[in-house]
Amino acid sequence: MTALEREKIWQKDNRTRRKHFPKWQKKFNKDIRSKYLAASKAYPKKPKFPKTTIKLLESLYKEVGRDFTNIKKRTKSSDLTGREWDKSVNEWLKKEGFEKATDIELTTNEDIKRTIKRELAAGQDAGLGSPQITRNIQNALKQQGMVIAAFRAERIARTEVIGAGNKASFDSAMSDNGAEDFDKIWIQGRTVRTQRRQRHLDEMRDSNNKPVPLDKPFRITGMMHPHKGPASEVVNCGCTQAYVEKNPPK
């Protein structure tokens, strides 16, 4: 596959991803902020957070993935239907989705605890009375919520939209015994904020030289497709993947 062909595929995927970013960024922003607000209201008691993040991930994956399940339109094997995709997301939610949601919520909880500790120490150092310290903590939580939510929501939305798209495209390629017909190539892409990663560039070069069987992991990262891996490989990664027919007709 030529560099131009790869760039075209990446551009197309990226245009589709970008359409989805703003909506989910807003939703995660609201979700994270609501937890700081709840903590502020409840203080000095502990707030009860509803488990909203897993629901958000579910709707994000189901919605975004639909735009990526049509990769085989022009070949003899068929794509994933909407219902099959929903089923795949439900499976994913049980382990990976659940872990992601837990991670997101834990990070929020940890930061809320840190904020309270910091304000408490500052208030005691300044010799403030406990009603004043309580008010300061409540205000600090509201403030901190706005700052942190804006920053984290952007990153989470970007990561999960890309993850949903890559998973849907991969599942679609695999459907209908796709592994018999297709190999895959890693396509390195950039994200808004970050540089390209050397490992992912190597992965692209390696798989472009010798396409990887669809049902085997990529040879350098050991991942099945970009964004299916540990956070260190996934956060700020803008890569996608392409599929090539195993035995192109001569």
Ligand SMILES: [Zn+2]
């Ligand atoms: Zn990457």
